[in-house]
Amino acid sequence: MLQHGGDVEEREFLALADAELARIEAALERLQTATEADWDFEIKPGGIIELDFGGGGKIIVNRHAAAREIWIAAKSGGFHFRPPAGSGEPWRDSRAGASLDETLSRCIAQQSS
Incomplete structure (x- = not known):
């Protein structure tokens, strides 16, 4: 797994980040199907997911x-997530x-209301 604080192999990070973004994409598709979502999303090149809300708001999820x-860039702020420390662990906000x-x-809930 990734070692924080040291030199992380870019290939390893990209593989983990791309897998996480694919998982998020699948979850967003399921959520849209199961609810009356007032938002849509688009996958953009370079590891970017852009969620568009009815009133013109956006949420951007991207790998850096x-x-x-x-x-994550949202109306409520910017959030940075580090890769999991171990298998089965979630990506965690580096501050909170x-x-x-x-x-x-x-x-999503905040920007949908």
């Missing part, structure tokens, strides 16, 4: 290879410690 993090899933769910 230089920082070895996945970032919340999981990526918890934070993204909260951001």
